[in-house]
């Protein structure tokens with residue numbers, strides 16, 4: 001760790017980071033990276049710590065004096081401002097960010113993604129502290145291309161669907177499509193942060209993740225999360241594969257996504273943390289434009305990869321079509337296609353993603369199989385016995 005330098009050749013000084021939402025999927029990987037590869041300290045704030053337990057215990061771990069867990073709900077805890085004041089940088093990851101919640105719990109979604117983030121922005125601005133805020137690729141909503149006639153040759157032109165931080169519009173559906181409650185709340189907090197930068201000099205960076213996936217993402221229903229819960233697609237499909245049931249394709253599985261391996265994405269965040277002069281004032285897409293599939297192709301690939309890592313053959317009918325109303329309920333809508341433009345992050349931080357989709361699915365599904373296969377077998381045999 002000695003002699004680490006930033007992208008401009010300057011010595012990197014150890015800093016203290018207040019990481020809100022540190023106990024979640026991204027937070028757990030970021031904490032791991034900061035502990036194992038940097039000298040920085042982390043004040044880890046969350047309501048849960050299961051995903052970072054391995055970093056907190058035992059006290060003999062090499063980084064034991066560099067990470068502290070604070071069980072705090074940022075909705076209503078006066079300790080938050082003190083922690084932000086103690087830190088050089090605040091990273092805010094806290095959010096409700098599973099699509100199944102956006103149309104069924106729209107108020108919680110809006111409060112979580114806008115109202116609860118307000119004090120964080122305010123404390124950073126008032127105390128002259130730097131902020132890295134996690135937004136989402138969903139702020140782009142639908143592509144311009146989605147509104148072109150199905151047979152239009154313009155649909156082949158990247159200008160109509162590649163998503164650019166400083167050019168693309170944010171296109172959401174009507175208000176009764178409550179799916180967009182999340183994207184709209186994220187967009188407004190981005191605008192507020194930008195305005196704090198413009199009017200009050202807040203030093204900020206906004207991150208727009210494009211479907212980061214990997215180990216520890218969400219939960220497996222009935223094992224380490226509620227039986228009726230609906231996580232994001234990686235965990236939904238992992239759950240189906242582990243239980244040997246068909247993978248459910250919402251509205252034909254036609255929506256397209258680009259998936260990036262969490263470990264590649266975390267490299268980008270570390271560059272932002274350690275290169276403030278290059279990252280401040282910017283909004284960055286963080287994704288892998290080379291890993292595009294539609295959801296049906298994702299299901300097929302996951303089925304093949306899971307067979308390989310588990311040694312089990314796939315079931316006779318591997319997928320099942322379901323309507324979005326049946327799966328998510330009233331008010332669901334979808335982003336059609338999400339390809340990140342990489343110009344800004346490339347220019348500012350020289351960062352590029354590395355891992356191909358097949359490879360990231362192989363390491364992720366190996367983890368899912370090792371972590372959950374036995375627990376699922378036991379849970380399923382109990383259900384059969386009852």
Ligand SMILES: NC(=O)c1ccc[n+]([C@@H]2O[C@H](COP(=O)([O-])OP(=O)(O)OC[C@H]3O[C@@H](n4cnc5c(N)ncnc54)[C@H](O)[C@@H]3O)[C@@H](O)[C@H]2O)c1
Nearest residue numbers: 021023024025026073074093094095097134136209211212
């Ligand atoms: N994973 C992705 O691909 C992705 C994509 C787009 C945007 N994002 C954004 O990145 C951030 C992190 O996402 P994630 O995938 O790690 O989600 P996650 O749900 O795993 O992590 C969020 C964490 O925030 C915590 N949290 C929520 N409300 C809180 C509160 N009031 N007080 C304290 N802690 C609270 C949760 O307990 C959880 O541990 C979110 O802001 C999300 O919108 C993620």
Ligand SMILES: O=c1ccn([C@@H]2O[C@H](COP(=O)(O)OP(=O)(O)O[C@H]3OC[C@](O)(CO)[C@H]3O)[C@@H](O)[C@H]2O)c(=O)[nH]1
Nearest residue numbers: 097099136138211231232233236248249250255295334
């Ligand atoms: O069993 C399932 C689950 C989902 N789908 C479809 O897969 C697409 C992707 O779904 P998911 O990963 O759950 O979420 P989104 O990509 O739509 O949204 C996320 O993007 C970033 C973030 O902001 C945070 O992670 C979040 O909002 C989608 O088309 C589902 O309908 C399926 O077919 N079967």
